[in-house]
Amino acid sequence: MSRKPFVRRVYWNEPAMNWWERFYLFEILRGLSITGGVFTRNMWRWITGRKGALTAYYPEEIRPDYARHNRGKHILTQRPDGRPQCIACNMCATVCPARCIEIEAGLDPDDTPHPKYAKRFEIDYSRCIFCGFCVEACPEDAIRMVPETPGLPAQDRWHMWIDRDALLNWNPQRDVAKPYPPKPGKGVPT
Amino acid sequence: MDNGQLLVALGAVLFALGFAGLVLRRNVLVMLMCMELMLNGVTLCLVVFAQQAASTAATVLVFLVFVVAAAEIAIAVPIVLLLARHKHTLDLGAYTDLKG
């Protein structure tokens, strides 16, 4: 067995430590004082009843400053009569990389322009990756994403299984011709 | 049977058991451990006698036995490791290099 002594590789940008830093102990104390300072500060806030953390207390608290173009929620658009615009073509379900859309088609002979409709339209939000492909794929503009955040956390995974009615009821888009609903806090609705 | 006799007898029996292990077992490590057992029996007897005589000398002896045991193991175990690496066996029967 040949023993090759371990030689530590020296990188060109390796910072040189002076002996004070090499001594290690004081640098450790410095590091501890930094983390300890953060701890005491947050702890004090926490004790005095304020929020001792930067993170949002999701889902009870939702960040107000999501990006403007964030699209976190699907909706199904409706025809003027309130029925979904979806024709159950399954394109969205096909294109979905996460395979989280399930559609069961139904036949409605009364409705001659659109005899096929979605009897069941369900999205598994525990698997959705919010890629927006479904919106791209839809030929009927039946599915859209709106700038909201879904109340995702749930006690069990079935609560994250959103069905058609819910998708319609969230904030149903009644008029196809109209653009997206007004942005929050952006003046009067058009 | 008083306590003293019990413990001395226990020490003697442990010594005998250790010796028997040394004689009987094949595995070198086990034999080493049997030697430790013998030392333990001796220590027990020593402690009993020391307690009776209330003398520090015996206590010192006990302590020395401890040290000797530690030193012995510190050397014996590496030797066994070397032997095992050399012969690929722990069987004492294989170590007959010192045959006269």
Add this chain to the structure above:
Amino acid sequence: MSNLLTLIVVLPLAGFLLNGLAGNRLGKAFVSAVGCGLPALSFAAAVAAFRTLEATGEPIVDVVFRWALIGDSAFEVSFYLDRLSAVMTLIVTGVGSLIHVYSTGYMKDDASYARYFAYLNLFLFFMLSLVLGRSLLVLFVGWEGVGLASYLLIGFWFEDPAKAQAGKKAFITNRVGDAGFLLGMFLIYTAVGTLEMDRVNAAFMGPELPAVSASLVGILLFIGATGKSAQIPLHVWLPDAMAGPTPVSALIHAATMVTAGIYLVARLSGVYLHAPEASEVVAVIGILTAFFAATIAVVQTDIKKVLAYSTISQLGFMFLALGVGAYGVAVFHLYTHAFFKACLFLGAGSVIHALGGEQDIRRMGGLAKRIPVTFITFAVATAAIAGLPPLAGFFSKDEILWFAFASEAGGAPWLWALASLTALLTAFYMFRLLWLTFFGQPRMDAETAHHIHESPWSMTGILVVLAFLSTVGGFVSIPHFLEPMLPLPATDEHLHHFEVPLIVVAVLIGLAGLAAAAWLYGGDASRAARLGARFTGLHRLLSGKYYVDELYEAVLGRPLWWISDRIFLRLGDRALIDGTLHGLAGVARLGAAALARIQTGNLHLYVWLALIGIFALLWWSFGHV
């Protein structure tokens, strides 16, 4: 503060530990601060201790701990400060600190800077425990310790085998002396029952003398002193010891360590007062050493070797003083010698530094203008050692001469005569050195000459301080300061009218040396060369250092070699021991052949045999216990 003496001793030790353990990591500034600061603190503590001593008048004793308890006698590690050890302590710490500072300049570019200062501090520690130790045992530890430090420092550049060899030589030569020292110590212990030197002195000065020949003790201890202080016949190591860095030569092999022998004899003056034979031996050895070393120095060409032989010679002077009972005077000369010899060595170091490592005086010359500070200080120190008034050497040497002449405890005119001759030689070779180095035409090659530069202030400053001390140091009358404990011997009343003429003679001697050197070397070099040609035999004898090394080789080395080869190796080892062993082995082999059947190599069987043995033992114990 009660533990002042311990503090004095321990501070350099702390320096050694700090520099030795952490020095390489913490950089030169740290090393310099620790290496120079702690000895300086030690010096401050020594001054404080000295003030306390003068204030109380009582010797300070500082018991550190009990070392060993053997039978009824306890050996303590304790320190003892009276006027004698106070003088020594001040010299050691003071000169030591100065040389430390000097070293920061001299060793600036050495790779082993921290190691150097660690060793130097270690040396100070041992030297201080030598000087301050109350018991001979502590003194011996210091004695051996300074030997160790000296060994380490002589061989400091141990990559050079010659230098390592020199270190070894010093160490081994010292061992010879140490044997005598140890024997003397044993003798003292059996006779007096203690090794504490003040008690030993008291015992010998007391009403009933210990049942031991004081002379024998004295001679044995003196053998130790000859080893450490480089006296005939153990002087051979000191010239070689110049292999070490020059500040080391200045500190160890000129100012402090080699005077340990003087200190030992002076410290045990009680013994020597009752040992006229021993004193006589001391005086004769001293003057012989002084004379012969001086003659050798006349022809040496290495600047440091000249100084080394001069050191041996001066130590001989000190022993002469000790031998005629003038202990205080010996210490006085020790004290002045520490200043001017340190100055000379450091000056030599400065010269060597200026010349980029050149040590041969034949390739120097004309340096006076180029390195003026070094020159002036060197000249002052040279004048001091030559005994020109009013410099320090004049006073001490003059007193030695006077007591050699007139002391009732062994003074004799022939001692004086020889000492004066030596003094003449001293003056001569020192001025020769001065002339060859600083005057005349430059003889170095052009490249070296181009680079000559004055040393940094950390070196020249020290030189100036030491030159100043060698100028004024003589006005401190150490003999009178030490009179209470080291009384001067009575002098012959009839000779008192010689005192003033002798001084005049001494001054004249110094001037004569100066004149002779100026005459011989002042002009062209031809005069000296002609003189050398006329006395070729003598010159060769002197350059060969009387062939003492060769003599030892022939008288001791070869016979030992022969004895160990022929008798011990061939006869004793191979024939007797090996023969016996082989015979026994043959017998054993025969027996083993018979027993080999049991040796199966099977450990279990062996354990069985052991079991049978235990049974046999038990059986026996049933019958007998």
Add this chain to the structure above:
Amino acid sequence: MIGQALLWFFAAGALAGGVAMLVLRHPMHVALSLIGTMLSLAGIYAALGVHVVAVFQVLIYVGAVMVFMVYAIMLLDVRDTSFTSRYSGLLIPGVAGLALFIGALVYVLRREGPVGDIAPGATAFRVERFSVDFLHEYWLHFELTSVLLLAAVVAAIAILKAKRRGDG
């Protein structure tokens, strides 16, 4: 009363451990039973009131010796005849010898009569007294112990070096 019961309990534990050492096959099990014996002995010492020895029994035997042993067993995963055949060829004479040995010891013990009861908590084993005596009266032994340990260190390093050479 409780002390007596504890004594018997620990004695039984030690004995069981000792016997198990003879019988068990795998060295690790042997080591475990030896640890059991040692801890039982420590219990006995503690019950006798000699806490120092008990502590050292645990600290040195269990904490150092047996840890080392277990370490060795852990690293040496050799499976050879010593695992398949537990005993050397001399099993029956060995057991006979053991019986004889124990018989002899018991005989001696009975012949010598009672050892005498022992008082728990004798002062010889107080930490303070022990250490003071050790370092004052038996300092030579103390130093010799350190020499022994030094020798052990040197030997261990020598063995280590031998290993390196063998590998090289």
Add this chain to the structure above:
Amino acid sequence: MMQDLVVHGAFIVYAIGLLMTFGLILTWVERKQAAIMADRIGANRAYLRIPFTQIKLVWWGLFHGLADGLKMLLKEDFKAASYDRVAYAIAPWIVFTPVLLVFAVIPFGGTLVPAELFSGSPDIASWFGDRTYAMRIAPLDAGLLVVLAFGSITVLGSMLAGWSSDNKFSMLGAIRSASQMISYELVMGLTVLGLILIYGTVDLVDIVEQQSGTLLGFLPAWGIFLQPVGAVLFIAAAQAENRRIPFDLPEAESELIAGYFTEYSAMKMGLFMFAEFIEIAIIAALFTTLFLGGYNLPWMSDAGFTLPGGHFVPISHGAAVVMQMVVFLVKVMLICSFLILVRWSLPRFRYDQVLRFAWRFLLPLALANLVVTVVAVWAIQGAGA
């Protein structure tokens, strides 16, 4: 006799309850503190619903520890095809038991005088008579040594666990754990030696009692002021003994999955975790005892407070006992919190760095500390004596 049993029984119950509570709570404290340090919210989901109501007791997620414990208990004990069933089964207990036993010698309060405590009811008071009890379980004069001894046993457990799992990662973890713990035990022993030199005893009660009072008039006479280097070394070595970050090489997740207990599940694994968390409490208690004066508060004695001005405020015995216990607990909690702070602040060492740190940094430092202590003690106690 009976009285001793009662009192010691109470002590044992208290100690075990204390340790178990600590073990449970610390699992939560660790996460919560990490969250707070990292500007997060942290464990706050587990709650306890009062039966038949909708009142949820969230209490900042305090019940996470309980939930963890229950989860561990109720999980399937998934047994690997282990190399050695016996060793596999007993290994967690070998780790767990000594950790609990160590607490036996740690004094968690001052002196208890039951008669004075029950001075209200003369019957009980007379039954107890004038007995006094130092508040710790086992009155051993070798207390500190016991701590070290039991500390050395836990190594065996981790080694057995790693070996018997028959798994490379476990084995590596076991080897790392053994070498690391042996190395750091040495450092710990040497560090404690300096303290023993200063206090002149290994009895923890004695050590604590010597830490009452003040140093130089204003500092509490705590070990940390006498042995500051020792305290740092001790806490580093203890952290390493406990195999926690930055010394968590034996169970480094990114390298060894979970180290020597990779193959363990359910409560066996829970025991390892529990032992680790209890050991934090033990280390904190030990540190408090050795370096922070145990149950002592500056200016407080058994009888009351002596304020700097000389003003004396007496307190009753019961109050004193409770206060001492509370002081001890508070100190232990602070140290626990500090240990967790360290754990969440420093990155992990490399394996060779851990050992080099022990042998080439901490050990020389401990030796130097020892030498300095020896010299100082010797200088202060007087040379000749």
